[in-house]
Amino acid sequence: TALHDAAKSGHGEVCKLLLEQGALVENADTDGNTPLHEAAYSGDLDTIRLLLQHPAADGSSAAPLRCRTRNKKGQTVLHRAAYWGRAKACRVLLEHGAPVEEEDHKGRTPLQIAKERYHSDVVDALLK
Template sequence: MKQRKRKKLSHHLFEAILAGDALRTKALLRRGASPEGRDTDGTTPLYLASVQGEAETARLLLEAGASPDTESSGPGSEGTPLCAAACWGHTETIRQLLAHSADPHLREDHGAGRSPLEWADNGPHPDAAELLRAAGARPTTHPAP
């Protein structure tokens, strides 16, 4: 696929995710949009879907090959998808990420930041924290930044 077409598909994919349009997301993935492609700031599609609580879109991205543990690096969009979903208490998105093998122990900022459970507890989002604990997440003594 030509670079220009890939860039255009990626742009449309981010628009569809922002709009919460799972059907359009699915169509764009079928046309060749990369589930791992970052925007110009370094934000990943799965991070964007996770922070917005778009569980169906997250599922589509994961089934299309997005890694559940890839950190996003865009300004204001740093971290893992699971941390993003936990921070905002998006339980259905957390379920999708865990079902697709997201690591409930993985700290963001390349291991130096908060864990998903710390984000959920800090929220406070008890339902999100409960899901994470059921997946094996445990509180730690690692200081959050």
């Protein structure tokens, strides 16, 4: 969706406009990625915070639940941020309840992924 594209590109203002116009923050694409998964890829902190704070379609606030949502590879948003070396994004996600211990379909936690990809700053963020 347009919201996925804007989140992946780190265009927070565009995301805000799309959300104001009724885009759904919890919609998943064909790979199971939500806009928050895409924002974790981009590492744009303003976009991540916006998507975490925006209410769901039913009006509920669900930041911890959004942090647990998995794509078709079993990855949470923290897995995505760890994979791409987004240490600051990892910190923000952890502050909002992202689970460190969750495993993807390959049995890897975000910490294991960060270690495999030599993202020492992400490892440090996940261990704090």
